[in-house]
Amino acid sequence: MTRLDSRWASATPLLVLIGLCLAIAIVDPRFLSFGNLGRIAAAASAPLVLALGATFIILMGSIDLSIEGSMAFSGAVLAAFVANASGTGFDIGLAAIPIALLAAGAFGCVIGLVHVYLKVPSFMASLGMGFVGVGIATVLLGGERVGILDPNIRALALNRVLGLPLSVYVGVFMLAVAWFIQDHTRIGRHIMALGGGEDLAAASGINVRRVRVLAFTIAGAFFGVGAILTCARLGASSALIGSGQLFTAISAVVVGGTALTGGKGGVLQTVVGVLIVIVLNNGMIILGLPSFVQQGVLGLAIILAVLLNSPRRSLAIVK
């Protein structure tokens, strides 16, 4: 693989995104109106934060299938600590946010501990804990959709600064945090090293177990932010708040160009991946495609993106 090839491959998703936007805009110029771009940004903010969390795990060469359960759990904790439609729980206003995030981080940490110390493969540990998360949320919320009435939480989706909802700024802030962790902290570099080759990383003195647990904890906290944004947007918390988000997040990471084998890609690629998925969804509605065509297009787009992102890699095995 020449250097030129790899450069070209990493720029592909961005070119795909630009091409998509132009194609949709030619058919319907309203796609590029400020109102619609704002709607795309608002729709992308929660999936972006979730995908950023998943990016760290995938960079490490593992997979996190707990997104829906982690979101359910943190959403339920959030609902328990803000003013809600059930009239029960503790109404402590904005102080509920750090509590929900701590709970989300702790949840991720447990996944990491199960994965590392019980030697359970990451996909199984995260999937199993995901079900546990949905279960806890079901018990906490009694299986209902519980409305969130706290105006401060709702403000994330309803209040606008410069024409964009606050959730968009939260998404951008989380992107900055993720980028900082990836490029300017030791844990970020260790995650990359682990994805590149675990034996080498261990041989050069990296504490592999610690890095894995920390990575799942960071991912958990990101899922918590994603859950809060989703609750704010839907005005309610429920055990099913994360339904469908796992597929969106993982496919966005892959479409952006982060390899499922680990060690290649990063958070900036994920932004492009999320935008491709959201722009596709938004654009297909604006173009008036029927639902069943949309699903097919989305599936093909993902396969195509993965193909474009792997320039003649000579892998012995594709797993």
Next chain:
Amino acid sequence: MSINDFMQKALIDRRRFLIGSALGVGVIGAPGLVRPAFAGTGYSHASSIRSLSNAFHAAWNKGAESFAQTIGDPHSALVTEGNSEKGIADIKAFLAKAGDKAILGVDPNDSPDARPIVEAVAAAKGHVVTVWNKPNDLHPWDFGDNYVAHMSFNGVPAGEQTAKALFDSFGGEGAIVALGGIPSNVSAIERKAGLLKAIEASNGKVQLLDFQDADWDSAKANNIVAAWLTRFGGDIKGVWAANDGMAIGALEALRAEGLAGQIQVTGVDGTRDAVQAVKNKEMAATVDWDPFWIGGIALSLGHHAATGAFSPSKEPQEHREFYGTGALITQADVEAYWKKNVEATPEVDWNDLWGRVSGQIQYG
């Protein structure tokens, strides 16, 4: 107090969510709440439902619990989590334990599941009532008395009535957009047919701008409505949704643009947040199936048949395969509904077996 008691108590309380009791804030009921009031009748009851994570089935389970308590029998929820094999295996395990003392209320995960379930119950000489899904060629009267009845709800009038309420909200003339459920789903097909019927009856005064399937999902509905606002802008006079979850997702998309209350939304199911939205004049209508009643009456039918209170094979066919009744809730009558069903826990007469039968199921 065992964890199981705690779970049951948490899920039984109809008016308060568990947040209260779980965190020790709400009124913790007396332990007697989940203990049988008296010795019971010797039967074992079970409800096979999709999950306890959605409002509809959570209420179903509460109704089933409530009925089982009134006669003092044990009840367990068998959760399929959308997995047909698990659903059937759990029912067989329950039958192995309870035998001919088994009373089952089943929401088959998929239509074909109903046949093996019914056959297993008949073989064990238990009693079963199915709800919503079954193959068209499977009939209770082919199984003597063990397959007591099948109950469903006609989605056509529900879709039609909510559509009419939506049209009235903008004076009967204008354009709407509509959100459907899972396209292969019987209730999604029926509700959509009802909507199309209402549009046809408007003689061209109401146009359907676009119809998209949002798979019963709030978040999906939210994104679709946001994109529709770009595509159709001010032309949208109303949003019709095939269930309340999508209606709430749509309503929040409108709220983010400052349009909540100006563009009316309708749903179907009668979940509490939707009824609240009707009360707030942000939704024009929803239909209440009363899942609490469904869960209890399914077991009550089975129990009455098992104890010989009535003999299913002697009943007319409209008591074996019937439509239940959905109650349309509009802004005009929401206050009365709220007082009766939310502020007070409605008293259900579990012995009134046929009070809500609205006709025999027709296969079109």
